[in-house]
Amino acid sequence: MTARRSLIRRSALVASTAVTALVLAACGGSGSSGSSGSSGHDMGSMDSSSSPATTAAASPSAGAHNAADVTFAKQMIPHHRQAVEMADLATTRAASADVKTLATRIKGAQDPEIKTMSTWLTSWGEPLPQEMQGMDMSAGMPGMMSAGDMDRLKKGSGAAFDAMFLQMMVQHHQGAVEMANTEKAQGQFGPTKELANAVVTAQTSEITQMNKLLDKN
Missing domain, CATH: 1.20.1260.10 (Ferritin, core subunit, four-helix bundle)
Structure with a gap:
């Protein structure tokens, strides 16, 4: 019984460690992704609020002529x-x-x-x-x-x-x-x-x- 309880505790500890690692990885990935996403969002915001000259340069009227x-x-x-x-x-x-x-x-x-x-x-x-x-x-x-x-x-x-x-x-x-x-x-x-x-x-x-x-x- 003692050996069995020890095995169960060891398994729980391993599982807990694995879950913690996954959570940390997820947080790190989320932070990286969030940063990238935030950067992408910021770029999108910059694109939509860019100067008229920049917008014109990117518009069809400024290109295919x-x-x-x-x-x-x-x-x-x-x-x-x-x-x-x-x-x-x-x-x-x-x-x-x-x-x-x-x-x-x-x-x-x-x-x-x-x-x-x-x-x-x-x-x-x-x-x-x-x-x-x-x-x-x-x-x-x-x-x-x-x-x-x-x-x-x-x-x-x-x-x-x-x-x-x-x-x-x-x-x-x-x-x-x-x-x-x-x-x-x-x-x-x-x-x-x-x-x-x-x-x-x-x-x-x-x-x-x-x-x-x-x-x-």
């Missing part, structure tokens, strides 16, 4: 700005309600697109095109009006303004469609290509509408 995407945005922004300037003139100089409605729609579509493209350029670390109202940029992009064209449009009014506006805006839209088709063929960034496709669709439709209005005059 190419030179064609950058060129499209840099050229289409001033192109759109001029279209908006022309549309603004129509609000006070046009005689036709159809022309005024068209001008309002053009401005309503292109103003937000300017903001969108500006956001892309910023996220790509590219400078935004400067405001260059009054300067002649007709040689740089297809469909752009010259400084002389804009001066004539500013001096027009009534039916004469309507005809001039429609003729110039048809040419302007044709240039935008050409630029957008180049982006569709050569660009890489999905949202930029989608915008280019939307430009082709909307402005092709508006060209048809403007040509019909010109035929009425």
Whole structure:
């Protein structure tokens, strides 16, 4: 009986020692894991609260783009700005309600697109095109009006303004469609290509509408 009790005590001591070892190992593992987990959590927190520049660099908009995407945005922004300037003139100089409605729609579509493209350029670390109202940029992009064209449009009014506006805006839209088709063929960034496709669709439709209005005059 004494030998049996001694054996039982020895077995209990061994089991207790083993359990203690397991607990200590578990605590050590938990501490290490907790530290790693805590570190991972902290890294996650840092990622989610990182600076805008870091976030932009890691975002899709900062990555999957190419030179064609950058060129499209840099050229289409001033192109759109001029279209908006022309549309603004129509609000006070046009005689036709159809022309005024068209001008309002053009401005309503292109103003937000300017903001969108500006956001892309910023996220790509590219400078935004400067405001260059009054300067002649007709040689740089297809469909752009010259400084002389804009001066004539500013001096027009009534039916004469309507005809001039429609003729110039048809040419302007044709240039935008050409630029957008180049982006569709050569660009890489999905949202930029989608915008280019939307430009082709909307402005092709508006060209048809403007040509019909010109035929009425």
